[in-house]
Amino acid sequence: MKSSVIVFPGSNCDRDVAVALQKFKIENKMVWHEETTLPKSDIVVLPGGFSYGDYLRTGCIASKSKIVSEIIKHANKGGLILGICNGFQILIESGLLPGSLLRNKKLRFLSKNVFLKVVNIKNSFCSDFKNKDIIELPIAHNEGNYFASNDLIKKLEDNNSIAFKYSDKDGNISIESNPNGSSNNIAGILNEKKNILGMMPHPERLIDPILSGEDGSMLFSSLLKN
Amino acid sequence: MKISEKIIEKHGITKSEYKRIITLVGRELNLLELGIFSAMWNEHCSYKSSKKYLKTLPTKNNKVIQGPGENAGVVDIEDNDALVFKIESHNHPSFIEPYQGAATGVGGILRDIFTMGARPIALLNSIHFGDPNHPKTKNLLSGVVSGIGGYGNCMGIPTIGGEVKFNSSYNENILVNAMAVGLTKKNKIFYSKANGVNQPVIYVGSKTGRDGIHGASMASAEFDDNVDNKKPTVQVGDPFAEKLLLEACLELMKDDSIISIQDMGAAGLTSSSVEMASKGNLGIEINLDKIPCREKKMTPYEMMLSESQERMLLILKSGKEDDAKKIFSKWGLDFSIIGKTTNTNHLVLNFKNIEVANLPLSSLSKDAPVYDRKWKKKLPSKKIDAPKNFQTKDISECLVKILSSPNNAEKSWVWEQYDSTVMGDTIQKPGGDSGVVRVHGKNKGIALTIDSSAHYCLADPIIGGKQVVCETWRNLVAVGSKPIAITNCLNFGNPEKEEIMGQFVETIDGISQACSYLDFPVVSGNVSFYNETKKNSIYPTPTIGGVGLIKNLNYTMNKNLKEIDSNILIIGKTSGHLFQSEFFREVLNFKEGSPPAVNLFNEKNNGLSILNLISKNLVNSVHDISSGGILVALVEMCISGKIGAKVKIPKRDINHFEFLFGEDQSRYIIEVNEKNMKEVDKLLKENSVYYEKIGKTQKDSLDIDNICKMKLNSLGEIINKWFKSYYKE
Amino acid sequence: MKISITITLKDDVLDPQGKVVNQTLKNMGYRSIENVRQGKYFEINLNEKDEKKAKKISEEICEKLLTNTVIENYSISYK
């Protein structure tokens, strides 16, 4: 399996996710945002960080990069795309995923471990969560408050496009278990065809028992099943 | 233009200093030259009040690769790896504009690390604020915290530790000390000393604007009521630009085209160019027309004194300019050849084809004044009686009072605003005794902590100085790391006052004694004087940042209790010292008396014994005992491990309060499984370590000899309460 | 030519920043404040004398970059 991690000025989780991909024997290339061709890849990863300093709107300026039109072509051909944190924000700004990501409810950056309920396991990213559907992953963001109109929310729910929701350790989904105020506790969504996943939590940061957990591993191992 | 006395005074230069300048230069100065002198000769750059005493600190051992004097200190952590670290203060700017002041403080310390060729791998901070009820405190605290987070998070460097303290002495002078740590190879360290004549001098990074002109002199002046007038000098940070600068510099450093490199920090272009040239015993010539400027019509004075952020000065091997330029353009940064090294030993500045300054470099650096300021010894406090009748108090109530005070509350409100897990190597996040990060790709780790104990230092600077070094050492030991070295930030009032200078001199004495005994050298640091407003000085606040090495991460330790029915041991002797304790201060509001004494032999012996137990896998958890004494330490272990404890207070000649809240030094709490007790007992006895078994772990609740019974859930809520109610969340 | 652009959130879009500012002002005792919405503001110097062209550019950059038209509106004024 082959992957490309796109590096934007200000990306800072590019190395972390490359390490995770390599750990799962996925052959990875780093691709600079000014490239005009994408190396042959099964999955394209947009990493976390602060592309362009998060200036203007998070993910906005990165979404104007040259490489993005190639990524859209890749998506249209059914190729996989994973956007983590800032990567999710870029997917939203480039129109590959619907909705928007606003400032956290308390207007503070939030870095902590949260529990997630895996809502949809029938996709290329989440199949290995079938044995464990409540997981713990770190979040670290300032703009992760997913907002969508009621119509859109309904559409996401109906199409089974919600991948993760913030929950407590027993899987209860409530205001108390929602760290950032996102609509319906949404932490990650898929597109209609389910080949694009955008998520705020960082699976690549928990792939090693020594880092107090490896719930992120299942996402990468799921990819290998494709 | 003849320079008037008033202008000289405005530049913070005394009459006698100006006379000395005239002798050194051999003529009157122009305004630009005066500005340059004022930047180089002020306290911040020249260390004129502190130099004499800083020299007495122990700075060497077989692990130290680079001690004080460079952008940061460097120590050997084996396998050709080297650790680069330093601490820096940004106190005054943060008081004027908390977000930008704190943010640019983090930016500045990061540049110190990556100029030396190291990729930053961790950040820490020590922040001190005034009384929470003081009208400025709330905004200062939230502004500083989001500024620190704003910069570090954007750079993608985890913040893994720190401390937050409150005390009315910081009402008008908050402290913001930031520490950064980086990793490089022993054979890939870059220094600031220039070398070779006619080599190109290069400016890289962001453009120069009118930011912070006279920032360095501001940092060395007492505040008066006119703070508002000083406002325009605030610098604004651009962490995005710094991230690009970091990547560009590290890319350029892969080959050997850099002769020397120095960040433009306080006093910007002036101090960086002067330092590089004078360290190399060379001259330097700069053409100011080549400086990338952000604003129109900038004058030479503004260019030389601007403190615009995210800039670096390099000396390249000639011929390497084009390759280097390619790298910086790729990252969208300015790159300009602004001059060359010369053999004249002079700083020469040209602007529009006119020589606008020409100064002998020695007059700016090695001939800068050094003062032997008068100082007064702190007399030991006279025998003071302890407050009476406290023994009728209810232990649980006292505990609740301590845990819900701002100084002892859990600081998660703060550290959750810092990304602590980016880079994927964080083994221990904030909340433990030390943060721990893995050396990328290896199974070894670095432990990091930052500590201060200002009220101990106020009561007795020598003991306080010793104590804070020992606390740092203890925090490193508690996570299973072998302490290596420290960096220090010395925050004090006005050194021209004998009493303040005395605090400084004696604190350094204490630090030196402890560092020498523990073989725990000082490799870098910073001094911040004049933390004083309207005659009110801050408490003497030395902040110590320590680093330790964990050779095998399988043996790292934390403070979370692990299992029910294991033994709880107190390592070290409890004699019940309550003066200067949190109990006296928070519960009885009693602030007199001397701090607990420090016995360096016990400190070292207990610490090394703990490391031995950890390395043999004989303990479940370890926590050092510091402010709040045994009871607070135990509560912290219970909460983080979600396991309770049942304790019996040993029958001895001290009362319950002394036993539970005393702050005697050199102590730890450890959790030992019954099956290991024999071996632990044997090893501790062999090393003559005093210990007491005080009880066992149990489910869900804390029970102290039937005098204090509490559920863990409610303890957790109490310790978390303060920040939430302060910010009405 | 100087143009200024204000960008505001559409009415039905949640505004966490405005909400917090509103609450804070209320806590500070400003009872008469009913609602706060936060937006962005840009001041742009355009080297373009032809008003029509300036207008075209301004609108384009609003549509293409400055505004997220899904959730935001913009208005432009020329000086």
Next chain:
Amino acid sequence: MKISITITLKDDVLDPQGKVVNQTLKNMGYRSIENVRQGKYFEINLNEKDEKKAKKISEEICEKLLTNTVIENYSISYK
């Protein structure tokens, strides 16, 4: 009463956001753009008919909360 407040950075203060927006617009081919400065914008509904009082409140909240007077200026307009 509706008031709108624009907050801009003082002249010599670095504007990292404006800088990046400016650069991006140039990269997108807008050569005539010389300079971009980004600021904030607030729209506030005030339940206050007395213009004088409204003015006083607006100025107060600008000074006390909305503006970082160290680096920013504000201007208020009433509708």
